[in-house]
Amino acid sequence: MKESKIPVAVLGATGSVGQRFVELLANHPWFEVVELCASDRSAGKKYKDAVNWIMATPIPPQFENMIVKKCETGLMARVLFSGLDSSVAGDIEKMYAEDGCIVISNARNHRFDKDVPLIIPEINYEHLELIKSQKYKGAIVTNPNCSTIGMALALKPLMDNFGIETVNVTTLQAISGAGYPGLSGLDIMDNVVPYIGGEEEKMETEPLKIFGKLKDDSIEYADIKISAQCNRVAVLDGHTENIQIKLKTKAEPKDIIEAWNNFRSAPQELNLPSAPEKPIVYLEQANYPQPRIHRNLGGGMSISVGRLRECSLFDYKFVALSHNTIRGAAGGTILIAELMKAKGYFDEL
Ligand SMILES: NC(=O)C1=CN([C@@H]2O[C@H](COP(=O)(O)OP(=O)(O)OC[C@H]3O[C@@H](n4cnc5c(N)ncnc54)[C@H](OP(=O)(O)O)[C@@H]3O)[C@@H](O)[C@H]2O)C=CC1
Numbered sequence: 065m066k067e068s069k070i071p072v073a074v075l076g077a078t079g080s081v082g083q084r085f086v087e088l089l090a091n092h093p094w095f096e097v098v099e100l101c102a103s104d105r106s107a108g109k110k111y112k113d114a115v116n117w118i119m120a121t122p123i124p125p126q127f128e129n130m131i132v133k134k135c136e137t138g139l140m141a142r143v144l145f146s147g148l149d150s151s152v153a154g155d156i157e158k159m160y161a162e163d164g165c166i167v168i169s170n171a172r173n174h175r176f177d178k179d180v181p182l183i184i185p186e187i188n189y190e191h192l193e194l195i196k197s198q199k200y201k202g203a204i205v206t207n208p209n210c211s212t213i214g215m216a217l218a219l220k221p222l223m224d225n226f227g228i229e230t231v232n233v234t235t236l237q238a239i240s241g242a243g244y245p246g247l248s249g250l251d252i253m254d255n256v257v258p259y260i261g262g263e264e265e266k267m268e269t270e271p272l273k274i275f276g277k278l279k280d281d282s283i284e285y286a287d288i289k290i291s292a293q294c295n296r297v298a299v300l301d302g303h304t305e306n307i308q309i310k311l312k313t314k315a316e317p318k319d320i321i322e323a324w325n326n327f328r329s330a331p332q333e334l335n336l337p338s339a340p341e342k343p344i345v346y347l348e349q350a351n352y353p354q355p356r357i358h359r360n361l362g363g364g365m366s367i368s369v370g371r372l373r374e375c376s377l378f379d380y381k382f383v384a385l386s387h388n389t390i391r392g393a394a395g396g397t398i399l400i401a402e403l404m405k406a407k408g409y410f411d412e413l
């Protein structure tokens with residue numbers, strides 16, 4: 065008999081990350097969206113009337129007339145994807161976890177709670193065990209910051225093979241990262257804004273938890289020094305990152321490229337529906353990667369890397385690119401849910 069799909073809900077379904085969830089989950093083989101939730105401004109309306117749809121594909125027909133719900137307890141779904149605004153995500157996600165739901169969130173609010181895992185499925189899936197020490201009836205699991213995800217994926221194979229001492233990164237981040245309506249056209253057209261509130265701090269601290277070791281019921285943070293400078297640029301989707309690294313052991317460029325190209329992890333081994341065949345794609349052409357051309361590699365779930373060269377200050381420098389609302393947000397979060405299902409975390413729902 066065909067196994068039935070797991071009913072799920074999207075919190076913040078009208079936002080830019082929420083819309084990405086709706087788009088990516090529309091034909092998901094394991095999950096079925098049965099509820100769309102947002103603020104009181106949207107609740108009670110048909111989804112098509114509440115949302116200002118900004119995806120490139122039309123609203124999936126099954127959601128057009130679905131009535132948007134308030135973020136209140138009593139949902140049918142027990143697995144919730146959160147794209148809530150961070151001004152409200154903290155309390156709402158906690159309310160649902162206390163009510164017995166498993167909340168997988170894009171918002172920053174709970175990322176540094178001691179018992180909340182901060183997961184990139186290819187890097188630290190074993191941290192999911194932390195949820196067993198949570199006091200909630202359900203659980204909260206978080207997805208890292210979008211810029212952090214691209215950088216951490218690029219660093220992972222280098223960390224495993226050569227060790228990393230220091231990282232210096234300068235980002236060129238897409239406008240979609242600021243949500244909708246986000247920045248005014250007058251601010252971003254013909255311009256670069258050299259400040260994204262809180263972003264540099266997140267890039268400097270989140271990787272320490274992600275690359276940390278699970279010890280008993282907490283994470284022992286990794287010992288890497290990271291310095292970040294973050295800029296908003298006039299690109300729609302796709303965060304570009306210029307990264308410099310100092311390694312712990314010597315490596316030749318070909319060893320580094322081989323480590324990137326050969327990198328595979330649990331999502332690939334488990335053949336999860338959203339897992340890209342290659343999480344990291346190295347591009348040889350000197351003027352690659354570029355957001356408009358490469359952000360959708362692997363359905364937006366692969367990161368692309370290029371321009372590896374020696375650095376006179378560090379050991380090497382290179383460029384990494386990732387889709388900020390797919391791998392960096394909704395897609396990354398869906399991959400966490402797939403991994404949780406495959407590893408049995410949803411068995412008792
Ligand atoms: N954009 C990106 O690339 C990334 C974003 N994130 C995080 O994901 C989250 C969403 O970001 P984004 O989609 O860009 O933001 P948007 O501003 O586009 O969307 C916010 C969503 O939150 C809902 N909301 C706001 N206030 C309330 C409330 N009081 N009660 C219930 N729902 C509410 C909105 O509903 P309504 O329409 O009804 O107001 C909307 O659905 C944020 O926490 C952000 O930091 C994470 C990684 C990347």
Ligand SMILES: N[C@@H](CC(=O)OP(=O)(O)O)C(=O)O
Pocket residue numbers: 150170171172208209210211237238240241242260263266388
């Ligand atoms: N700050 C990110 C998006 C974001 O909302 O990040 P976070 O989930 O860490 O708050 C960007 O501007 O591109």
